[in-house]
Amino acid sequence: MAEAVLTAEHIAKAFGAHKVLSDVRFCIGADEIVGLLGPNGSGKSTLLNIVSGFSRPDAGEILFLGKSLAGMPSHKIARHGLVRTFQLPSMPHRMTVREVLRAGSRDGAGLLNSFTGKGSEDANADELIEQFALAPVAHLPASSLSGGQKKLLSIAVALRTRPKLLCLDEPTAGVHPQLRGRMVELLKAFNKRGVAMLVVEHDMHFIRELCGRCIVLDRGEIIADCAPRELTENERVVEAYLGKSVARQKVSA
Ligand SMILES: Nc1ncnc2c1ncn2[C@@H]1O[C@H](COP(=O)(O)OP(=O)(O)OP(=O)(O)O)[C@@H](O)[C@H]1O
Known part of the structure; x- marks a missing residue:
């Protein structure tokens, strides 16, 4: 260990x-x-x-x-x-899956990028969307996802904070x-x-x-x-x- x-x-x-x-x-x-x-x-x-x-x-x-x-x-x-x-x-009710993932990072860089335009933090969020099979629902409000999809999104959000x-x-x-x-x-x-x-x-x-x-x-x-x-x-x-x-x-x- x-x-x-x-x-x-x-x-x-x-x-x-x-x-x-x-x-x-x-x-x-x-x-x-x-x-x-x-x-x-x-x-x-x-x-x-x-x-x-x-x-x-x-x-x-x-x-x-x-x-x-x-x-x-x-x-x-x-x-x-x-x-x-x-x-x-x-x-959250008012954010899409993509916005939720782009906003979340431990140092807040993701949140900043979500206002200022695409950066490497956004690329990282988009990669997680692909990896967790969330691309087909990335444009939907996060609150509208199924229970299983919310579970996947919550794990992706947690990993996003490194x-x-x-x-x-x-x-x-x-x-x-x-x-x-x-x-x-x-x-x-x-x-x-x-x-x-x-x-x-x-x-x-x-x-x-x-x-x-x-x-x-x-x-x-x-x-x-x-x-x-x-x-x-x-x-x-x-x-x-x-x-x-x-x-x-x-x-x-
Ligand atoms: N806030 C609380 N107030 C009173 N009792 C509680 C509280 N939280 C948990 N308990 C009790 O503590 C015990 C353990 O609960 P806990 O949720 O930690 O178990 P668990 O192993 O996670 O169960 P499960 O696999 O069913 O999710 C249970 O008897 C539960 O009723």
């Missing part, structure tokens, strides 16, 4: 009496794509919210590129290069299966160019294709940190998804 881009130290979070995360600890190397898995309600989105500054932990700390993110608002965290997407992305760490919340939900394979290729290509990734996802095929490592949460605790191919051999993981008795049969078979 290359130097850590993100370190989560002893993260805990509760909503009232409901403990959602307990002593969660992990690192992500600058060259990694890490899957964040777990059954429904295991705490994945809560952890992603904490990592990206949309929620505060009750205890513990997130370090990004060696610096604490404690108290930093999400927009500042994004400006530092830690960007996330959402399960249900919302899009992040160091991209956190993706269920990137394939609503996306056509053919495009999922393309998404794997694209995300791997961006990873090779220096974008580390943390990916919450239920599609195990997608995870196996994309991720070098997986962290599995169950009831707010990390129960596995391993290569995707090792998941089906891990009794705690099988138990978390299928129940204890099935797990024993499966792992001893």
